[in-house]
Structure formats: structure tokens, C-alpha cells
Amino acid sequence: MPRRRLPKYALALPAWLWLIAFFIVPVAVVFWYSFGYKPGLFGSHANDVLSFDRYIEVLTPTFFKTFLNTLQIGVAGTLLCFLIGAPVAYWMALKAPAHLKGLLIALVLVPFWTNFLIRTIGWMIVLSPEGWVSQAFQALGFNPVSILYTRPAVLLGVVYNYLPLMILPLYVAFDRVGVVLREASKDLGASPLRTFTRVTFPLARPGIIVGVLLVYIPLMGDYITATVLGGAKGNMVGQMLASQFQTAQNWALGSAMAIMLILITVGSIAVMGGLIVLGTMPIRRRNRVRLQEVSV
Amino acid sequence: MTAALVGPGEGAFAAPDAPSAAQLGTATGSATGSATDSAPPEHRPRRTLLDRTLKIWAILIFAFLFTPIVVIVAYSFNTGRLLAAFTGFGFDSFGALFTKPVVRDAVLVSLKVGVVAAIFAALLGTFAGIALARRPGKWTYWFMGLLLLVAMTPEIVDAVALLPWLVFLGQDLGLGIFNNGIVRLVIGNSVFSIAVVTYLVRARLLGMPENLEEASADLYAPPMRTFRKVTLPLTMPAILAGLLLSFTFSLDDTIVASFVQVSGATPWPVYVLSAVHTGLRPEVAAVSSIMLVITLGALAVVGIVLKRAGDSSAEIASTMAGG
Numbered sequence: 001m002p003r004r005r006l007p008k009y010a011l012a013l014p015a016w017l018w019l020i021a022f023f024i025v026p027v028a029v030v031f032w033y034s035f036g037y038k039p040g041l042f043g044s045h046a047n048d049v050l051s052f053d054r055y056i057e058v059l060t061p062t063f064f065k066t067f068l069n070t071l072q073i074g075v076a077g078t079l080l081c082f083l084i085g086a087p088v089a090y091w092m093a094l095k096a097p098a099h100l101k102g103l104l105i106a107l108v109l110v111p112f113w114t115n116f117l118i119r120t121i122g123w124m125i126v127l128s129p130e131g132w133v134s135q136a137f138q139a140l141g142f143n144p145v146s147i148l149y150t151r152p153a154v155l156l157g158v159v160y161n162y163l164p165l166m167i168l169p170l171y172v173a174f175d176r177v178g179v180v181l182r183e184a185s186k187d188l189g190a191s192p193l194r195t196f197t198r199v200t201f202p203l204a205r206p207g208i209i210v211g212v213l214l215v216y217i218p219l220m221g222d223y224i225t226a227t228v229l230g231g232a233k234g235n236m237v238g239q240m241l242a243s244q245f246q247t248a249q250n251w252a253l254g255s256a257m258a259i260m261l262i263l264i265t266v267g268s269i270a271v272m273g274g275l276i277v278l279g280t281m282p283i284r285r286r287n288r289v290r291l292q293e294v295s296v
Numbered sequence: 297m298t299a300a301l302v303g304p305g306e307g308a309f310a311a312p313d314a315p316s317a318a319q320l321g322t323a324t325g326s327a328t329g330s331a332t333d334s335a336p337p338e339h340r341p342r343r344t345l346l347d348r349t350l351k352i353w354a355i356l357i358f359a360f361l362f363t364p365i366v367v368i369v370a371y372s373f374n375t376g377r378l379l380a381a382f383t384g385f386g387f388d389s390f391g392a393l394f395t396k397p398v399v400r401d402a403v404l405v406s407l408k409v410g411v412v413a414a415i416f417a418a419l420l421g422t423f424a425g426i427a428l429a430r431r432p433g434k435w436t437y438w439f440m441g442l443l444l445l446v447a448m449t450p451e452i453v454d455a456v457a458l459l460p461w462l463v464f465l466g467q468d469l470g471l472g473i474f475n476n477g478i479v480r481l482v483i484g485n486s487v488f489s490i491a492v493v494t495y496l497v498r499a500r501l502l503g504m505p506e507n508l509e510e511a512s513a514d515l516y517a518p519p520m521r522t523f524r525k526v527t528l529p530l531t532m533p534a535i536l537a538g539l540l541l542s543f544t545f546s547l548d549d550t551i552v553a554s555f556v557q558v559s560g561a562t563p564w565p566v567y568v569l570s571a572v573h574t575g576l577r578p579e580v581a582a583v584s585s586i587m588l589v590i591t592l593g594a595l596a597v598v599g600i601v602l603k604r605a606g607d608s609s610a611e612i613a614s615t616m617a618g619g
Contacts, residue, residue, distance in 0.1 A: 008431040012439060015424035015490050023446055023487045026457035033460070045460075088357045091350040093610075105613045106599070111361040113591050113616075115548045117565050118584040121379075121576065122364020125371060128380045163361065168613050175610040192346075221450020223551050228572055238452045245456045245555070258453045265450070 034255035045251035054256035063240065063257070067264060070220060070237045073151070074268075077158040078216040081166040084159065085211070089170030094179070094200075105171070112164035120228045123157055124148065127229070149230060157225040162215040169214060173207020174200070198287070213269065220265045237261050365588070372581035379576040392579030393586070399579060402567040403587070406547055409478055409563060413485040414543035420486075421493025421542075422535050426527060428494065429501035430509075446491040455555040458484055462556055477561025484556040485546035492545070493538030496615060500534035501527075533605035537615055540594045547591060 009016065034054055036047035058064065092104045111119065126132055127148040137143070147153050177200050185195040223238030230236065237257060244254030372390070376383030392399045428436055462483070466474035473479055508530065512522040550565035557566055564587065568580050595616065602612045 008433045009427055009435045009439070011427035011431065012424040012435075012494075015420040015494060016439065016442075018420055018490065019442055019446065019487060022458065022461070022483050023449075023454070024442075026461035027449065027453065029461055029464075030453070030457045084357060087350055088354045091347075091354045095347055095350055096354075101609045102612075105609050107358055108361065109595065109613070109616050110592060111365060113544060113548075113595055114365050114588055115550075115565060115584060115591075117550050117568055117572075118368055118581075118588070119364045121568070121572065121580070121584075122367045124572075124576075125367050125380045126363065130381050160360070160364070163357075168616075172610045172614045192344075217448055218450060221452045223452045224569070227569070238450070241456060242452060242555075245459060251460060254456060258456055261450065262453065 030255040030258055032255075033251050034259050036252040036255075038250045038252055044249045045255075054252050055260065057253060058256050058260050066235060066237055066240050067260065069151075069235050070261075071264065071268060073155060073158060073236065074216060074220045074265075077155060077162065077219050078212060080155070080159045081163050081215050082208075082212060085163050085166035086170055086208075089167045090174050090200075092167075093171050093174035094177070094182070105168075108164050108167050108171075112168070116161060117224050117228070119161060120157055120225055123153075123160065124228055127153055127156075151230075151235065153229040154226050154235065157229040158219055158222060161222075161225055162219055165214045165218075166211045169207050169211040170204070173204040173211070176207070177203040216269065217265060220268075221261060368581045369585050369588075371578060372585045374578040374581070376578065379578050379581055389578035389582035390586075392577075393583055396579070398567070399583060402562050402564040403583060405478070405481070405561050406564040406587075409481040409485065410543045410546045412478065413482045413489060413546040414539050416482060417486050417489035417493050417542040418535055418539040421490045421538055422497050422531065424490070424494040425497025425534070426501060426531065428498040430506065430527070443491045443494060446487055451488075451551045454487065455484075455552040458552060459555045475558065477558040480556045480558060481546075481549075481553055481561065481563060484552035485542070485549050489538075489542035489545050492541055493535070496534040496538045496541075497531055500531055504530055533601050533607075536601050537598045540598045541616070544591045544594050547587065 032047065033045050035050040035052070036045050037049065037051070037053065038044065039046040058067075092101065092108075096104055128134070129146055129148070131148075133147060147156075181199055181203070182195055185199045186192075190198065221238050222236055223242055226236035226239050230239075238261075241254045241257035241261065244250045244257060248254075371379055371382060373385050373387065374382045375386035375388050393403065394400065424439070428439060462474050462480055465471050474483075508526050509522055512526045513519070517525065548565065549563070550569055553563050554566045554569055557563065562570075564583065568576075568584070571577070571580055598616065599612055602615060607615070
């Protein structure tokens with residue numbers, strides 16, 4: 001590494017330029033397109049007149065319904081992933097025998113690394129009218145059920161697809177808490193519940209936040225799950241904005257949808273984060289007072 | 297199939313802790329486990345009802361996680377015409393890889409793009425990661441912010457952003473290289489992979505003090521030599537992990553690829569996605585099973601490399617989740 005002449009970031013320059021050329025600039029172009037319009041049947045975009053009209057169009061009920069749908073699936077899916085995944089991660093990190101941990105992680109990583117689309121097609125087979133679920137229902141004397149191409153199917157799909165993304169960071173978080181502090185808490189007379197709420201959970205909190213964000217952000221932009229399990233009727237934003245680029249050829253509107261998706265994702269995270277901070281304020285204040293009593 | 301792949305990886309995972317057990321292979325894995333059980337190093341409290349419930353829950357969720365994978369592997373032996381309707385058992389569907397040029401070409405495109413994209417991302421990402429760890433400054437915050445932005449942007453937004461941009465570069469500016477199918481796919485895959493490799497390399501080097509590099513410089517090694525003989529070998533496990541992760545990323549990439557691909561260079565997942573609408577045949581499951589084996593093989597190697605480099609299972613878990 002030449003130490004005198006080159007600037008410090010010289011080695012990072014290729015990556016820097018590449019990311020600007022194929023990430024920053026394209027996304028900026030989409031931002032720019034979102035203020036344009038579709039000039040005619042055969043044009044995809046024009047930017048000679050700039051306006052917020054595309055955003056107003058996105059906010060009309062036709063399109064905004066899909067955004068609300070996506071938000072619902074996003075929040076419900078993330079919550080379900082957390083409720084399902086947290087006990088698993090907790091068990092893996094703190095209760096499972098140590099010599100099995102590597103194997104257990106591998107068992108979470110295999111589904112995570114199986115092609116997203118293929119996993120989803122696996123569910124499509126299970127849920128299809130000829131599939132096991134339907135046959136089980138018929139064997140029990142019910143009518144054949146058609147879960148496929150419904151909202152519950154999409155919800156099942158996203159919970160399944162993003163569950164490893166929740167379990168892995170939570171596992172890391174609980175693993176870092178470790179046994180020592182928990183035993184100390186127990187030795188000092190805390191009940192298991194108290195150990196969990198006062199030692200394990202607060203220490204694992206950063207990992208929990210990471211897990212929730214890792215699931216929520218890609219889930220909001222999901223395209224494949226809804227396409228395969230939700231059928232032709234687009235009920236998530238990813239499909240809707242993809243179709244603006246692929247079939248409708250309305251790049252301006254599609255761009256506005258993409259920007260809106262980012263705004264809604266970031267905005268909803270900010271709102272939820274704020275609500276959680278506000279909601280837990282009384283609890284944290286109470287805990288702080290007690291900690292002072294102990295230290296005095 | 298998957299169990300067999302995980303098995304040998306597991307044996308190697310245990311290598312640093314119990315070399316003798318690793319030499320004997322996986323069969324002894326359980327024996328080693330029971331040995332530690334019989335001589336517990338810590339006092340083990342009696343298992344409560346809650347612990348047992350947690351365990352049952354975890355087993356159920358693992359079964360849930362493997363359901364569609366088992367289904368895909370099982371249905372790849374379907375001899376029927378349609379994937380979802382299982383009519384008979386046979387190996388016919390695997391033949392499609394050789395008899396159907398469309399299928400074969402799609403797989404070859406995927407593999408080709410995977411290799412090129414991985415090497416490319418590893419190269420750019422390694423340099424960026426070394427610079428971040430060893431030459432920090434104000435620019436580090438900007439660069440890390442950019443990487444965070446890359447990781448946080450939904451893939452579909454990347455996809456719709458790249459399509460018009462590549463069309464502009466290739467057709468409006470007349471840069472022919474951007475009309476090449478393989479180049480487009482590599483570009484599409486590179487952004488995220490570069491971010492991941494950079495992050496892994498940086499994390500690895502930050503975990504190591506600069507002492508060795510300084511010692512090398514003190515012993516009059518020229519900077520290039522220090523770089524080649526000290527910095528690079530120290531970083532190797534992260535580079536290798538990043539390389540293989542990038543390969544699997546691009547093997548799996550469906551969303552960006554389905555936007556930027558040009559006809560004639562359709563990668564495998566995009567072929568499958570288009571088949572979802574027109575009718576899935578058993579060969580989709582068969583070829584996907586083969587691709588799954590390739591992916592898991594690459595990941596087993598990552599796991600072994602990281603374990604050899606002294607990472608804990610938690611560190612490996614976070615690395616393999618993409619940093």
C-alpha cells in the first residue's frame with residue numbers, strides 16, 4: 001500500500017465508483033422519473049413537465065389499497081415471524097445441548113439458502129388443490145379447500161420465507177447474553193421470568209431490533225411470494241410496481257410507487273419505533289429507579 | 297441428500313475443539329456428545345415444563361422449515377407431466393438437463409454469471425474492506441452509510457432502477473457491452489454482493505490488530521510485500537466466504553435478474569419464474585434439487601473455512617445470514 005501519495009480511500013475507489021454507477025445513479029434516476037409522466041401509448045416516460053401528479057395518482061384508492069394490503073401483510077408477517085422464531089432462537093442459544101448448536105444453525109441455514117422461489121413453489125405444491133393439505137381435508141370429509149391464491153397463503157409464504165432471517169440474528173443475540181449473567185441473576189434469587197425480563201431480554205434487544213428490521217424491510221418489498229402464492233391478482237406493492245415497468249410501461253408511475261414504497265417502509269419503522277419507545281417509557285423509568293435503590 | 301451434506305460439514309465444525317472426534321468422522325459426533333453428558337462441567341437444573349415445550353416448539357418449526365424443501369426434492373422424482381400432480385416415481389425429470397436445451401442453457405447461464413459475479417464482487421469488496429479497516433477516515437462513515445443503504449433497499453427497487461439505466465447506457469449511449477446478457481446479470485448481482493464482501497472483510501480485519509503488518513514494515517518489507525504476505529493471508533477466510541456467498545447469491549437471484557435479463561441469456565430462476573405462470577413441470581424440481589446441492593456444497597465449504605479460521609457458531613451464523 002503506497003503510503004504517501006494516494007488518498008486513504010484509494011483502495012475502496014473501484015467499489016465506490018461501481019456502487020455509484022449501478023446503485024446510486026439508477027435509484028436517483030427512478031426518483032427523477034417519479035416526477036414525470038407517461039407521454040402516450042408507446043412512450044414509457046417523459047420528464048419535460050415535472051409534477052407531483054404521479055404521487056397523487058399512487059394515493060388514489062385503486063393503488064393505495066395495495067399499499068395498505070402490503071403494510072398489513074408486512075406488519076402481521078413480521079410479528080408472526082418474531083412470535084414463532086423467538087422461542088426457537090432462545091431454545092437454540094440457551095437451552096439446546098452445546099454440541100448440537102452447529103447442526104441446529106445448519107438446519108436454519110439450509111432453508112435460508114434454498115432458492116427463495118423454489119421454496120415458495122414447494123408451498124405452492126403443498127397448498128394446491130391436488131396437494132396434501134387439500135387431500136387431508138377431503139380425507140376428513142370436508143370439501144376440498146383452496147388456500148392457494150389467497151391472502152392467508154401469501155401470509156404463510158412470507159412467514160415461512162423470512163423466518164430464518166428472524167431466527168439467525170435472534171440466535172446470535174441470545175447467544176451473546178450467554179449463561180454467566182443468567183446464572184448470576186438466578187444465584188441472586190431472581191425467578192426465571194425475572195431473569196428473562198431483566199437480564200436476557202434487555203441484553204438481546206439490539207439483536208431483536210436487527211431481526212425485526214431484517215424481516216420487515218425485504219418483506220415490504222416482496223415480489224416473489226405474492227407472485228407465486230397470491231396468483232395473478234396483485235396484492236402486494238412489489239408486483240404492482242413491477243407490472244408498471246414490465247407490462248403497463250408506465251415508468252413514471254412505477255417510479256413513484258417505488259419511492260412511495262421506500263417512504264412507507266421507512267416511515268412505518270419510524271412510527272413503530274417511536275410507539276415502542278413511548279410505550280415502554282413507564283417500564284424503563286420504573287426499572288431505572290429500582291436500579292438506583294440497589295446501587296445505593 | 298441435505299443431511300448427507302450437512303453431515304461432513306458438521307464433522308469439520310468440531311475440528312478445532314475435538315480433533316480426534318473430527319478424524320473419526322461424524323459417526324462419533326453423538327458419542328462425543330454423550331461423553332460430555334455423562335461428565336457435566338456445569339450443574340444442570342432439572343428440565344422444566346417450559347424447557348420441554350420450547351424444545352417441542354423448535355422441533356415443529358424445524359419440520360415447518362423443511363416442509364417445502366422435502367416436497368421439492370420428493371417431487372423431482374415425479375414422472376407425471378405436471379409438477380404438482382404426483383403420478384409415479386422415476387428419474388425421468390433429471391434427464392431434462394441433457395435433453396432440453398432451454399433448461400441446460402438456463403443452468404449454464406446461472407453458473408457462468410455466478411462465477412463471474414463472485415470473482416468480481418470478491419475483488420472490489422476485498423479492496424474496499426481492507427481500505428475501510430486499515431485506512432479509516434471521514435470517508436468511512438459515508439461508505440458504510442452507502443453499504444447500509446444498499447442492504448436496506450428492497451430488491452425490487454434495485455431491479456426497476458437498473459432496467460431503465462441499463463437500457464439508457466446500452467441503447468441511448470450506444471455502449472454495446474451493456475446489451476450483453478451476462479454483463480447485465482453480473483451488474484445486477486454485483487451491487488449487493490460487493491456490499492456483503494466488503495462488510496465481511498472489514499469485520500475480519502477490524503478483529504485483528506495491525507501489529508503484524510507493522511512488524512512486517514519494521515522488518516523492511518515493502519508495502520506491496522506486506523500486503524501480499526501478511527494482510528491478504530489474514531483476510532483470506534473472509535474473502536473466501538464472501539466469494540462463495542456471492543456465488544450463491546447470484547445463483548439464487550431472481551428479482552433483479554428477471555428485470556435486467558435479455559432473451560437468449562435467461563438464468564435458471566428466471567426460467568422457473570416464467571414457468572410458474574405457464575405450468576410447472578417436474579424438471580423444475582429436479583434441476584432445483586441439483587442446484588440446491590451445489591449451493592449447500594458451497595455453504596459447507598464456507599462453514600469449514602470459517603470454523604478453521606476460529607469463528608464461533610454464532611459468528612458463522614451471522615456471516616452466513618449475509619453479514
